[in-house]
Amino acid sequence: MLHYSCDICKRPISMHSDVRHVVKIEVFPAVDDMTGNHVDGSSCCNEEDGDHLEEMQELLESIDERSADQDGLFDDGTLSMRFDLCDNCRQRFVKNPLGIKSGKQLDFSNN
Numbered sequence: 788m789l790h791y792s793c794d795i796c797k798r799p800i801s802m803h804s805d806v807r808h809v810v811k812i813e814v815f816p817a818v819d820d821m822t823g824n825h826v827d828g829s830s831c832c833n834e835e836d837g838d839h840l841e842e843m844q845e846l847l848e849s850i851d852e853r854s855a856d857q858d859g860l861f862d863d864g865t866l867s868m869r870f871d872l873c874d875n876c877r878q879r880f881v882k883n884p885l886g887i888k889s890g891k892q893l894d895f896s897n898n
């Protein structure tokens with residue numbers, strides 16, 4: 788039996804009493820002409836901050852590993868994500884999908 792949990796609050800979503808909501812996010816470059824003019828040759832890393840650099844590299848490697856076994860992930864900025872949300876988090880999500888902190892008080896306290 789499949790078990791879902793909310794990707795925001797990590798609460799298990801009970802199939803019986805809760806409604807599971809799926810959020811799909813697709814990110815892709817909005818380019819109309821695909822002539823392939825990628826400006827990607829910028830100087831990669833300054834080595835001013837060694838520690839940070841290592842962390843970054845580890846992070847990037849772990850991301851690489853993860854994305855390697857997923858289809859539909861391309862290196863051109865295209866990304867599709869999928870999240871399961873409980874009803875509470877769904878309501879908060881739709882109000883503020885990008886998590887923008889406005890002046891208003893948002894109910895995003897993390898304990």
Ligand SMILES: [Zn+2]
Pocket residue numbers: 793794795796797798872873874875876877
């Ligand atoms: Zn939730």
